[in-house]
Amino acid sequence: MIKYICYPKCTTCQKAQKWLDDHGISYDLRDIKLDRPTLSELTQWHKKSGLPLKKFFNTSGLLYKALDLKNKLPGMTEEEMLSLLSTDGMLVKRPLVIGDDFVLVGFKEAEWAEKIR
Numbered sequence: 001m002i003k004y005i006c007y008p009k010c011t012t013c014q015k016a017q018k019w020l021d022d023h024g025i026s027y028d029l030r031d032i033k034l035d036r037p038t039l040s041e042l043t044q045w046h047k048k049s050g051l052p053l054k055k056f057f058n059t060s061g062l063l064y065k066a067l068d069l070k071n072k073l074p075g076m077t078e079e080e081m082l083s084l085l086s087t088d089g090m091l092v093k094r095p096l097v098i099g100d101d102f103v104l105v106g107f108k109e110a111e112w113a114e115k116i117r
Helices: 011-022 039-049 062-066 069-075 078-085 109-115
Strands: 002-006 027-031 096-098 103-105
Touching: 002 011, 011 109, 039 078, 039 096, 039 103, 062 069, 103 109
Parallel strands: 002 027
Antiparallel strands: 002 096, 096 103
């Protein structure tokens, strides 16, 4: 079963969850604000995803902007970025889907259709 990590008030997360439901896909739901990802989880997901770490940041979030991360991230190490992401779930781009052999960040319907079955 996949893990579906989201912020329930986010409209993109609601759309993605509807997609999962409409396609009969079972998942364990986790609210990213109430149960933020740990440093260990983020490290594993980053490695499994094959994506640049900056793709895990919620660049449209208020906290991202308040911390001026657009200008700070380029000078940070991966360890510093992962540590920062683990401090607040609202910094993490969502939704996240974690499968046995894949990690999807954000909702891209075509990508989800290809990976989730």
